Amino acid sequence: MVSNQASSAETVPVNKARKTAKQKAEAITAFEMTLLLQAIKFRYNYDFSNYSLGSLTRQINNCLNKYKLKNISELIPKILHEKGFFTLFLREMSVTVTEMFRDPEVFNTLRDTVLSDLKKHAHINIWHAGCATGEEVYSLAIMLKEEGLLSRCQIYATDFNNHSIDIAEQGIYKAEKIKGFTENYQLANGKASFADYYQAKHSYAKMSDSLKEHITFAHHDLIKDSCFAKMHLIVCRNVLIYFNKNLQNHVLSLFQQSLHQGGYLLLGDKESLEFTDQKDNFLVVAKAQRIYQRNS
Ligand SMILES: C[S@@+](CC[C@H](N)C(=O)[O-])C[C@H]1O[C@@H](n2cnc3c(N)ncnc32)[C@H](O)[C@@H]1O
Known part of the structure; x- marks a missing residue:
């Protein structure tokens, strides 16, 4: 009481x-x-x-x-x-937010720095880790095609979410998204018309098979799966932000092992190698666009 x-x-x-x-x-x-x-x-x-x-x-x-x-x-x-x-x-x-040519200036810088350098290779391996529903990997494939590189490329697009991988492999997106994708493509200084890369069907757009031919879609869990090939470029944007420092270091070490010497790493705009264990193993190519190069 x-x-x-x-x-x-x-x-x-x-x-x-x-x-x-x-x-x-x-x-x-x-x-x-x-x-x-x-x-x-x-x-x-x-x-x-x-x-x-x-x-x-x-x-x-x-x-x-x-x-x-x-x-x-x-x-x-x-x-x-x-x-x-x-x-x-x-x-x-699994947060699958993504879009074609997301952050167009990143694609611009990628073309001018990385893709121009990759031209020296006869065969180019690229890994998109955490590719979600595939928009980003088709964007890169378009850019590689416009630079005359796609025919020499093997692109691996992976995610741990099989549902996303299925959507990515189909490459079919709602027509209402195409306007935004086209704007991003133009801001990224795309050289042709974005409409050249898809077939419109009713309320959907299907990405062209000529892009898909060079992409292998597969399940890969960055936490427990290991390297599977030596890469010239690894794209992993907006994935590390969901990990704590330990896991970021683990995944970055996997990327370092998976890259050829001189190979490139592209991270998301809120991600960085600063304050990670891998800081000294990479050169900064474009700080704002989060482009790094594995040093010797
Ligand atoms: C926000 S999306 C990023 C999509 C794209 N890279 C972009 O920036 O537009 C994050 C993706 O990371 C994937 N992901 C999260 N944890 C993962 C893991 N352990 N292994 C592989 N992929 C993972 C999610 O399934 C999701 O598709």
């Missing part, structure tokens, strides 16, 4: 009690998160433990809302026991 006497002094313990309740709730969520990540690793061998906590929490909250679940504890049995649910969960966990 609360006594009248204690009215002014009462506020402190009540606040304290509230704080403790909030802290308890946070501790429970952190515990549930640990269990969830263990369940995913145990059942499907996907390891999210080194993803940045902020993005992990956001994606999991989106998933709870979408499937009308009260808390992470309700998610765990679905992951462990419900057939097909993990595929849907993975779609929620």
